[in-house]
Amino acid sequence: MPADRSLERLANSTLLVPFESHTAPRWVLDGLGEGLAGVCLFHNNISGAEQVTALNRRLAEAADHPLVSLDEEGGDVTRIGQAAGSEYPGNAALGAIDDPALTREVHRALGAELRGLGFTLDLAPSVDVNTAADNPVIGTRSFGADPALVVRHAAAAVTGLQQGGVAACAKHFPGHGSTHQDSHHELPVIDADVDLLERRELRPFRAAVAAGVKSVLTAHIQLPALGLTAPATLTPEIITGLLRGRLGFDGVVVTDALDMQGVSGEIGIPEAAVRALAAGCDLLCLGRFVYADQVAQIRAAIVEAARTGRLSADRLEQAAERITALRSWTAEPTGEPPRAYVGLDAARRAVRVSGTLPPMADPVVVELDAPLGIAVGEVPWGLAPWYPGALRVDPEHTTAAEVLRGAEGRTLVVVVRDAHRYPRTRAVVEELCRQRDDVVVVEMGLPMWRPDSRAFVTTHGAARVNGQSAAEVLGSPAPASIR
Incomplete structure (x- = not known):
């Protein structure tokens, strides 16, 4: 011993x-x-x-x-x-x-x-x-x-x-x-x-x-x-x-x-x-x-x-x-430096669009909040960096009528994350789609639920580059990568 x-x-x-x-x-x-x-x-x-x-x-x-x-x-x-x-x-x-x-x-x-x-x-x-x-x-x-x-x-x-x-x-x-x-x-x-x-x-x-x-x-x-x-x-x-x-x-x-x-x-x-x-x-x-x-x-x-x-x-x-x-x-030397912006290029390839995107007329972007979980932590997500007026709301305390009041005459983009896991989120989105036939839904989690929306954009993740890729699809000028 x-x-x-x-x-x-x-x-x-x-x-x-x-x-x-x-x-x-x-x-x-x-x-x-x-x-x-x-x-x-x-x-x-x-x-x-x-x-x-x-x-x-x-x-x-x-x-x-x-x-x-x-x-x-x-x-x-x-x-x-x-x-x-x-x-x-x-x-x-x-x-x-x-x-x-x-x-x-x-x-x-x-x-x-x-x-x-x-x-x-x-x-x-x-x-x-x-x-x-x-x-x-x-x-x-x-x-x-x-x-x-x-x-x-x-x-x-x-x-x-x-x-x-x-x-x-x-x-x-x-x-x-x-x-x-x-x-x-x-x-x-x-x-x-x-x-x-x-x-x-x-x-x-x-x-x-x-x-x-x-x-x-x-x-x-x-x-x-x-x-x-x-x-x-x-x-x-x-x-x-x-x-x-x-x-x-x-x-x-x-x-x-x-x-x-x-x-x-x-x-x-x-x-x-x-x-x-x-x-x-x-x-x-x-x-x-x-x-x-x-x-x-x-x-x-x-x-x-x-x-x-x-x-x-x-x-x-x-x-x-x-x-x-x-x-x-870990003490061994490393190889050649990688290609720049490979992450953004990959995120762009992951975006999928179902349906037809309407003209983006002064869009109103509404993000329905979702819990992040301990493994993820407090990491920003959504489209706010490209749409500074984006509104983050709690779907448990928001009605479709409240969202629609702020979007009259403007394109409505609704951003969700893993909507399949949250019944109230789905209910709000479904009501919005019943009230308007031009709603664009952006899913930044797993696309396991498909709303009856004009267009459905899926990013397969909520990283910054996923958000930037979705914003580009929607027509927002995308800033350069932050690092």
């Missing part, structure tokens, strides 16, 4: 920690020097390119190639684009285009930008097959509902990110696409046996592994058809048996955030950390608000579990070796 000090360093080597500011606090810098695997940045750590580059440079100086990570999927889930929206379309848009070479190019550009900012690990792409129409946590983050489609683009996205210079992380294993609950709030259930998992959920992960993905991120989901009741993240049969054994993955297994209710709500984060490591996970993503004191508690729980035999030292050493290998890979 290693000494407690050695165990502490081994425990540190499994931790991916957050912090609260635009500069690295002393406890993080000291922790990196004492073996912390790295950090995970969120929007609260990023105010601009110059600031985050300086921050990441300081983090890199504190240790030998620490992992500097973030959730940057492009599209709706963005950290570097949190202030104004992403300059890269998300997976749903790329899946709608279905050009794997373009998906690779977009992700290579994203990877190169992240590497230029000092990031070395991107907790992306999502390779979930989104088969549940009302999925509250995946949606446009998925390439689509067809496993074969997701397979093609999973491999392309992984290849592109890693060509750009950051380690990719395929998520959420073994697949979060058929859930009807959000694991941030509860433990979702996947009603799938091994045969269905093989035909649907596991195929994109096999493709990611074959493409050389450096890491895989787990899902906090329950699979009762496999006789399992614990979250997948804490289940050896899923991590060691299915991912390591059946899929042959030998890279770094990363947990989804351990502060999520689906994994630690009943047992606490320190206990979840111990069980995740015992199940076969290597790198513990702690979440958004788990700071110095809690990190110390988690480290102490891991050390105590190793001292008492609940967690073998060999398991910790194996995890540390995999993470060291990943950190070494």
Whole structure:
């Protein structure tokens, strides 16, 4: 048994920690020097390119190639684009285009930008097959509902990110696409046996592994058809048996955030950390608000579990070796810079128009608001950057008559996001279309519901470039990309 000090360093080597500011606090810098695997940045750590580059440079100086990570999927889930929206379309848009070479190019550009900012690990792409129409946590983050489609683009996205210079992380294993609950709030259930998992959920992960993905991120989901009741993240049969054994993955297994209710709500984060490591996970993503004191508690729980035999030292050493290998890979030089504005070009290709657009006579743009979800966060969306007079309203407290009063004699453009999930939004749009035969509806989520409107514009995502592409279709002069 290693000494407690050695165990502490081994425990540190499994931790991916957050912090609260635009500069690295002393406890993080000291922790990196004492073996912390790295950090995970969120929007609260990023105010601009110059600031985050300086921050990441300081983090890199504190240790030998620490992992500097973030959730940057492009599209709706963005950290570097949190202030104004992403300059890269998300997976749903790329899946709608279905050009794997373009998906690779977009992700290579994203990877190169992240590497230029000092990031070395991107907790992306999502390779979930989104088969549940009302999925509250995946949606446009998925390439689509067809496993074969997701397979093609999973491999392309992984290849592109890693060509750009950051380690990719395929998520959420073994697949979060058929859930009807959000694991941030509860433990979702996947009603799938091994045969269905093989035909649907596991195929994109096999493709990611074959493409050389450096890491895989787990899902906090329950699979009762496999006789399992614990979250997948804490289940050896899923991590060691299915991912390591059946899929042959030998890279770094990363947990989804351990502060999520689906994994630690009943047992606490320190206990979840111990069980995740015992199940076969290597790198513990702690979440958004788990700071110095809690990190110390988690480290102490891991050390105590190793001292008492609940967690073998060999398991910790194996995890540390995999993470060291990943950190070494991130030190490798990157390739050529990508083509400029590839994200905007891709977003333009994803726009679809059904019906006939009317002449845009002094258009009134009304955006029916929709919840963003924890994974997305407070990221701007809509057409307001191109139509400054756009009105954002709450469909729960707005009537069609109120909208129409402000649009007499003018073209009415109604912007929605995942309208299929919100009955009141659909009701307002349907009434508007009954009252006027020239309504244009712009759907910036999944186009799973089609109103009886004059024209229906679908963007397959709500990134800034998706909004710009829709505005161009509607005839608004589009400003240049913001970055």
